[in-house]
Amino acid sequence: MHEILDSLRGYLLENWPELLWIVAAAGVASYLAGRRARSRWRRRDFLDRLNVTLSSIDDGTLRIRTILEMDCEQIFLNATAAKSVVALARRTTADDPILPIPKEDCWQYLNAVLNEISERFADGHIKRDLGLPVQRGQYVLCLTCERAGPVRTQKVRGMLIRKSLLTAFPREEPRYESSWHVTRWKTLQQLAEQYAKNPHRFLELEICL
Known part of the structure; x- marks a missing residue:
């Protein structure tokens, strides 16, 4: 000792x-x-988190519901890619909340998020393959970081919107469940415009339930 x-x-x-x-x-x-x-x-800066939300208009009311939230590194499985996403998020503006991902890289980033979403709805696709009754919907996904209006927290947000809503977006402003949802309404208006002009910034997916 x-x-x-x-x-x-x-x-x-x-x-x-x-x-x-x-x-x-x-x-x-x-x-x-x-x-x-x-x-x-x-x-309220949490740009290392990626939040996927479903935005819909139901009976004249804008509804926002979280589908998933994870660290960027858990989704993109690469520290360099995750840091790039955060850097791109910091370059968004009030006029263009979509991450300015280079065109040749859009699919790579969006597909990583799509995979996480698809995993959560895998049961529906298996049921469909087995011939069981399911409900199907076509959705559109893009990556944003909202800067305009009273945004409560700064996060990378995967916007999930029904394709039929985005391609025939209403002009009439909806009611809001919360006052700060006015920012999401403006974001959705911008997304509808961008989807028509730059569809490469979006990725389409089918969800089965």
């Missing part, structure tokens, strides 16, 4: 500057990480 203690004491005496530096560096890193986290919380 004494030999072990003597050996440990000798190691500490010989390496104390290096050990002190490691402890100090860890303390500074922990402090900076905490400071960044507090700053992000105050700014």
Whole structure:
């Protein structure tokens, strides 16, 4: 036992500057990480999260429902891709909330999100394959980061909208379940316009239930 203690004491005496530096560096890193986290919380900045929401108009009321929410790295399975998504989200504007993904990369990013959505509705596709009765719907997906209006939190948002709604978008403003949903109405208007002009920024998918 004494030999072990003597050996440990000798190691500490010989390496104390290096050990002190490691402890100090860890303390500074922990402090900076905490400071960044507090700053992000105050700014409601959660761009490393991807939230997929279904937007629909039901009986004259705009309804927004979460389908899934995950860390970007869990969806894109690559730290570099996830960081690119966050960087693209920071480049969105109030006039164009769609992530400015290069045309040649759109499918790659959108398909990663589509896979997560499809996994949650896999039962419906199996039922359809077995010849069981299902309900089917055609939907459109795109990636956005809303900047206009009273947005409560900054997140990357996968917008899921029924294709028939987006291609025949109503002009009459709907009722809102919450006052800040007016931002989503404006976003949907922009998406309808972009879908007609730049369909490569969207991905179509079928959902079965």
